[in-house]
Amino acid sequence: MDAFFIESKDPLFGIIIFFVLIFVITFFSYWFNKFKKKEDYRHLDNFLKQFQAMPSQNELKVLITKGELSEKSWFLLANAYTKSGNYEKAIEIYSELLKAEDKTNYRETLFLLGKTYFRAGFLERARVIFLEILKTNPRTPQALNYLLLAYEQMKNYKEAIEILEPLEELKQDTLIEAAYLNMLLILNSVELGVDEKVEAVLKIYKSSNLLAYLVFEYLFRVNPKVAWENFDASKSELLIDVLWNIERKDLDFNIIMQNGFLKELYSAKGYIKEASSSSIFELDILINLDSKVNATLGFEYICNSCKVVFPFAFHRCSNCHSIGTSRAELSLVKDYHKDFSEENNSFQ
Numbered sequence: 001m002d003a004f005f006i007e008s009k010d011p012l013f014g015i016i017i018f019f020v021l022i023f024v025i026t027f028f029s030y031w032f033n034k035f036k037k038k039e040d041y042r043h044l045d046n047f048l049k050q051f052q053a054m055p056s057q058n059e060l061k062v063l064i065t066k067g068e069l070s071e072k073s074w075f076l077l078a079n080a081y082t083k084s085g086n087y088e089k090a091i092e093i094y095s096e097l098l099k100a101e102d103k104t105n106y107r108e109t110l111f112l113l114g115k116t117y118f119r120a121g122f123l124e125r126a127r128v129i130f131l132e133i134l135k136t137n138p139r140t141p142q143a144l145n146y147l148l149l150a151y152e153q154m155k156n157y158k159e160a161i162e163i164l165e166p167l168e169e170l171k172q173d174t175l176i177e178a179a180y181l182n183m184l185l186i187l188n189s190v191e192l193g194v195d196e197k198v199e200a201v202l203k204i205y206k207s208s209n210l211l212a213y214l215v216f217e218y219l220f221r222v223n224p225k226v227a228w229e230n231f232d233a234s235k236s237e238l239l240i241d242v243l244w245n246i247e248r249k250d251l252d253f254n255i256i257m258q259n260g261f262l263k264e265l266y267s268a269k270g271y272i273k274e275a276s277s278s279s280i281f282e283l284d285i286l287i288n289l290d291s292k293v294n295a296t297l298g299f300e301y302i303c304n305s306c307k308v309v310f311p312f313a314f315h316r317c318s319n320c321h322s323i324g325t326s327r328a329e330l331s332l333v334k335d336y337h338k339d340f341s342e343e344n345n346s347f348q
Helices: 002-008 011-052 057-066 071-083 087-099 106-120 123-136 141-153 157-169 175-187 194-208 212-222 224-229 240-244 260-269 281-289 336-346
Strands: 295-303 326-334
Touching (some): 071 087, 087 106, 106 123, 106 141, 175 194, 240 260, 240 326, 281 326
Antiparallel strands (some): 295 326
């Protein structure tokens, strides 16, 4: 026994015991943390499984009432549904959150619901919600802007124009919005004739110097002569797709011969032979091909504001809602129209 107590007082023995204790504590801490993490993942997986099968409205109501997720988490989940295009589920989440006892973020939730209705195409429901927000909070620019967009898509241009006044009072720049909406009101009028529309649109354009693409795209379509008479050569590159698609009979060669860009464009088109090269790659290729290869210009449209690409020209970006930010991106594509014309001629 005495020998044992003597050994226990040995410093080396104490060091061994110390390291053994550290090992035991580390061992149990490691496995406890691993077990805890596994339990946490299991709990999270079980919770997320509830959403893999798209919970019904009643199930959502129960889940929101339980409070297992914070309101911020529900917002994130609804936003994820919106981005994936599942507007119905996002609408259900916002609708149930509005029924919750906590009304701290009621106005924000109502706005998000209206915004989701707008993106889903339920314009009348969106309009009603934005008007409801403005009844109690008239100085809410986000709601005013979306109400304006809803009226615009519903083609209620007069109502949309009326929204500009409160936006101006909130110190927002509405110059381009006013020009755009007034042009849409004119162009969609059933009371005005084509000549009256042309005159009214030109009047707005000359006073504001805005929306050249919208104006000249319309003018070249309905009255090419007036379009050339009022043509602004500085807008040539902006209007490259419009100019490219004008029929030969509607061209004004006197104006074209005075503009370097237009000479390059219509040399590439094959209508004239006044340019031997171009600083624009696609035009340079077409000029040098000299109609030996069946190719033409193709166009995609990028929003200068949000950089989203669209296959068709637009006046207001459907993603960020900016006006007049469309820019044509050029590419070389096969000329199917020429192929079709040649096939028709071969049967004659």
